[in-house]
Amino acid sequence: MSAEVSTNRLRAWHLAMLEIREFESRVMDLFTRNLVRGTTHLAIGQEAVAVGSAGVLRDGDKTLCTYRGHHHCLARGMDAYAGMAEILGRSDGCCGGRGGSMHLTDTSKGLYGAYAIVGAQIPIAVGCAWSSQVRGTDEVTTVFFGDGTTPIGAFHEGVGLAATWKLPVVFICENNLYSEYSPIHTVVPVINAAADRASGYAIPGMVVDGNDVVLVHEVVGAAVERARAGEGPSIVEAKTYRHGGHSRADPATYRPAEEVAEWMSRDPIDAVAKLLIERGVTTSELERLQADVVERYDEIVERALAAPEPSVEELFDNTYAS
Amino acid sequence: MSAEVSTNRLRAWHLAMLEIREFESRVMDLFTRNLVRGTTHLAIGQEAVAVGSAGVLRDGDKTLCTYRGHHHCLARGMDAYAGMAEILGRSDGCCGGRGGSMHLTDTSKGLYGAYAIVGAQIPIAVGCAWSSQVRGTDEVTTVFFGDGTTPIGAFHEGVGLAATWKLPVVFICENNLYSEYSPIHTVVPVINAAADRASGYAIPGMVVDGNDVVLVHEVVGAAVERARAGEGPSIVEAKTYRHGGHSRADPATYRPAEEVAEWMSRDPIDAVAKLLIERGVTTSELERLQADVVERYDEIVERALAAPEPSVEELFDNTYAS
């Protein structure tokens, strides 16, 4: 399948994933240095889901994600500086510092919010898709959620409405095996936390290797085309892994060492780098690329740290439109 | 299958169903005469689900139902006078007149409440079952809900927890084809509103003719035994029909005449009466039974109408224990 993807496309995906990883590594570093307040939820290890999924979308398509959503925002084109400044609570942030790490948003890129209450984004995404249907467009909405989200009511209400109204939305589960600190199999009664629910809504449910950007692109692509054609929603479950803890300084000691080792050996960026090398890209070229990214992020972080915090005079802005 | 059921048992079920129908008819009559405040939701036509299900339970087993729950309460042994007085808002009511038609409760009979918020009873029933497990008993909880309840989050959260924890609870859907005034197929994406969800929880889902008391008894019985044996929850979907409207004075004109006619011809009480007659019970005996019931309810209604309303001095009673 990867044979069908052009080398240029693979290069673009690889770069996008590198950038996400660098972004997240910087956030972790800043958090560890006590420069980020509150909490952060990183997507290191889950880059392929974001990049593969974003690649199938067009302008006008909408994406909603969670507190663990930096990768989705970057994959759809959020300015990394605006994201980083937001996480640092600066007025240059994509939300003027009001949102923080859990709420990166850029509607100009189709990013209709990152939500911090588990499951909340799902009915809202369904509403976006309903709106696309009412307005007679062929826009599609993608909405991301974790494996641990599948027990919550909002997930089921949203999927149910979308299935009943045949709405153009694709529900994409990033199954990283953990519901916060709990192994997912201890908190859901099915093998595939999300895909196994699809039959209860008479919609397609697919499982895909979420660390294979090419496969993600293909499977999400099919679901998006189905939605765009007016055939209704699907659930895609991408099996993946977060390399680090759930949030903040979580050391993730609850994970068996062999499990971690196995998944580390299946790094999604390494995988696409391998494909590129098979196609003749040189290691030194890849190293140069990585060095460029590091350099760009040095500058982004520096600028963001130097940016001003919002002023207290603006406290009430945007509470109401009027 | 009905061959395995003793005639005495059939007689008891028949009588129980007759009593429910009489109770409900009286409520309708009182409501029409403006003697019942607020609203009522009757179970005329759905008697077999209640009687068949209650028949498999023991003392200590718990039952939770909805605002459309008079039949379940009577089937598990609620005193008809206490129920009628409650619906009339009298202090002799099972809830001292505080609850009304939607909230008949008698914990001494295992009736742990009738709930008026769609879906709310389901997680609570799961809690009762969890308690039975924690306390090391072999009690089982049955919980009733309508077809229209299957889209709501609380249903899914409750079933999910029960399936994950293998709790001794049986989820019994009375699919009367309507979610309030909406045909169920217009608001859910599956054929069997409840049973088709079971695969999403890796638990058994059964469909049964809810107008056949013998079949209900058998299918619910199997699910209850499974739960009692510690093998976890099941979903039973009983297809049935309400002869009247959803509530109050709903004329139910949204229902096709042929549909109504077909279901009227499958009256659950007529069906069991037919079985009894096949076994040699005489029509006149059945008529006598019916006359007895009418007479008993004349007296119940008369007493309930004469009972006092609660006194305003008691307004604050039971807001708190202390």
Place this chain on the structure above:
Amino acid sequence: MTVMNYRKAICEGIARAMRRDDCVVFLGEDVAAAGGAFKSTVGILEEFGPVRVRDTPIAEQAIIGAAMGAAMTGLRPIAEIMFSDFLAICWDGVANEIAKSRYMTAGQLQSPLVIRVHNGAGLGFGAQHSQSLENMAMMTPGLKVVAPSTPADVVGLMATAVDDDDPVVVFEHKALFDVKQDVPDGDHRVPFGQARQVRAGSDVSVVALAAMVPVAEAAAAELGSRGISCEILDLRTLYPLDMDTVLASVSKTSLLVIVEENPRPCGWGAEVSSIVAERALFELDGPIVRVAGEPVPIPFAAPLEAAAIPDPARVVAAVESLM
């Protein structure tokens, strides 16, 4: 002018908004084909068709989410939650998502939508279908809160609500559905944040809302016959809150009685009282009296339900206690 009852006014308000603006859509449980559980939306489906008017499954979180998602992307939804009590099921969507998203995203996500709920006691619907919950909305920054007491206000406030770029929760009081009144034709609008002087008076200011307005009026009539002159103000909206009118009235009468249906603790009247106690304490000649719902779940039995919410006699007694 057309005479219509409160129920019909709900329908009229929705229809006028939908005629004015194609972006207005309407969704809820049995609001379309059946015309609503209270028959307050009969004919909307027929006039505006099944794309703009949709019956939903019983899934309040989905209804609210659908409304928000649609509002964020160019529509102006009106969502019905059948009873205000059911807001408890979808409160995350209302209070954590809809109310906060504009602020949290520096204005990027906007939810110009209206949530209509049937509110209040008095009809024997029991504890889970009878609450007055305007205070739950009022305590949530980001929401506008409307509670009309008359058919004309139902229509006029709906026009303002639908056009407003902020999310608005409209509490329609079930006990008022048969109240009739002349309603102006055309583009009748009632602005938010303007209390209505229901009755001018000089001895005491009585502030009320929704079904408590007629209760206050009945009390004022009785008190008038005893020589006590009440000024009655109907707040109409709780956010924005027209304290200017309340304070002006209090500075005239020097006495304040607040009549609210919600159980007393943290009711909207507490907020009104505390603002007066902060800004006009020295204008007062007597205690601020709140006549509020009793702190109990609404009981079913008729005498108990009647005792649980304010009635004219309690308002009369409260006013007389100040004389």
Place this chain on the structure above:
Amino acid sequence: MTVMNYRKAICEGIARAMRRDDCVVFLGEDVAAAGGAFKSTVGILEEFGPVRVRDTPIAEQAIIGAAMGAAMTGLRPIAEIMFSDFLAICWDGVANEIAKSRYMTAGQLQSPLVIRVHNGAGLGFGAQHSQSLENMAMMTPGLKVVAPSTPADVVGLMATAVDDDDPVVVFEHKALFDVKQDVPDGDHRVPFGQARQVRAGSDVSVVALAAMVPVAEAAAAELGSRGISCEILDLRTLYPLDMDTVLASVSKTSLLVIVEENPRPCGWGAEVSSIVAERALFELDGPIVRVAGEPVPIPFAAPLEAAAIPDPARVVAAVESLM
């Protein structure tokens, strides 16, 4: 006496209750194996085992329903809802079922249970994880409402809460988790409905709760140095509400400042203010001033978050405005 911080006191309070009574069970998301998202329940699973201590799926409605069902049938559950903001997801269970069922069934259904939530702002968790929502519980008849400000109160109020036959919502303030104090050993209990006099004073009464108690204390220290003597009362429970102590203090000082973290509209301070304005208006020598959270979602950026909730400087200014 043992010195412990607020976080450890939470754990201690739960452990003592579970040791005392086998019927006490504990459930919530990641409360068992992981010891809680805030590490406030470390060791409970190990001591009491997996039957009594359970990790749940992310399903707050199921958690609350499970707790209620268990409470109705003989257990005394303690349920954790990780952030008070998430009460919005399961509010139907809390407010419509748990709070009302005893009343509606004339005492047949009882819910002797405790719901613990992590409450409050100050840590940069953003608008959906930082609210102060004690007022949402306080406005709901049938619930008892607890909000401890010290480790000793955390332990003592938990003992009372678990033994109480009514449902109790305990708001644990995240910003206090590192506060340390001596906690009495043994069967330490703090009764409900008794405000704590944090500091005696003669010029002004300052009523506070939870994280606002240290804010009031800091303000009082500063004011003391300016010659103004504050009496600080920590309400500790909002239902039952100890108005006797508040009224006694007001009748001594004649001035009242209320410090509350929730956004002002319909905050608990509004209720306290309105009771004083109704029962002790003529004892007051000045307006009742409420220093409350600003009516905005809690912003993420540090200076904005700090400005959104009361700080000592605002309390100082409020008190000085009365002098």
